[in-house]
Amino acid sequence: MARNTRERILAAALELFNTFGEPNVTTNRIADELDISPGNLHYHFRTKADLIGTLFARYEQRMLELLATPSDGTPHIEDIWLFLHLVFETIGDYRFLYRDLTDLCARHRRLHQHFQGILKLSMQTARDLCDGLAEVGQLDASSRELEALVRNIVLVATFWIAFDQVLDRDSEPRPDRAVWQVLSLVSPFLVGTAREELGALSESYW
Template identity: 45%
Template sequence: MQQKVPRRTRERILDLSLQLFNEFGEPNITTTVIADQMGISPGNLYYHFRNKDDIVNSIFVQFEGEISHMLAVPDSRHPTIEDVWHYLHLMFELVWRYRFFYRDLSDLLSRNRKVEVDVKNILAHKNHVARHLCIGLRNDQALEADDLEIDALATNMVVVATYWLSYEYVNNPRKYSEQQASADALVRGCYQVLSLIRPYLRGETQVRFDKLAADYRKKLT
């Protein structure tokens, strides 16, 4: 049998750090804790990363790569309400995978210039995609809203999606990381964002939306 190639120490450090940051919060985890959990010396860890910010920035590079790929919307056709739903579902799954960024966002922005600049770019990209999806629906007469309403709608969708996990954490911090609780939180977040678009939908798209919404509500009962 072909033997698996051992994962590099640098990759293992990043994976473990992401797990610890997500579970306990990035401010509560030091490089000493990471090295101890890895079973390596602090010197070995510093061989790969200068400090904790270096680890955070490296994880953020991974996150940027994944979210940039996910935020690419097809230009070959107009989006449908199912596309919006699917896009949001994938977005919330990615947000959950890197949830410490969102839960500790204010603290990270206050002391990490790179994260501050890159988060602004990501939010602008999210807003662009949300606006693009809404305009596509409007072009197909599936959504009725003027440009100002679409700008406000896109911004509201991004705001709710960005801070939803913080809201969930404040509501129930003791169950925040439990598997079922996290799955329900993602469903609620996706539904909450999409509920913003419901008043603007028209015709068959509104009917399809209501069916999708009913299916999602069943998952929460």
């Protein structure tokens, strides 16, 4: 039963943080939402930072599992497309982290360090996928172009949620559009069948 309350608190916190932004949600509001006393919430999570830390750990675990997968074998555009969908669904599920990323990182040192780790791993994964495509003759870019490309991929992947939110308030996250945004960065460097594959995938998207 205690376990169940803990899970309910986490689910309510995630939902409220995602909807209103973490800075605008107090632990009292989360307790209110669940119709439990602030003391009961406090028993499970001593501070709001504990709550954020636990949600972040779950997000991090999902991201690390995802980022560990795409390294085996020759990459195909269709696999990369699916991989990005899973990444952007995870980001959408924990979008409060991305909404106020700079401030969360400034306030929570441990979260910042771990997030930096995820960004660096994401850049490594993007680089590996590009290198893999280049090795089988499906991508053509100079090392300088590749460096800028990898940085832009991770920048766009990290901030598409914040961009959507500012440009078009109250919109739901659109992982499908984010996939397209990121693949459109890679698209001009694709050659051969990868280019055709992406063309076909983008047709089904539009």
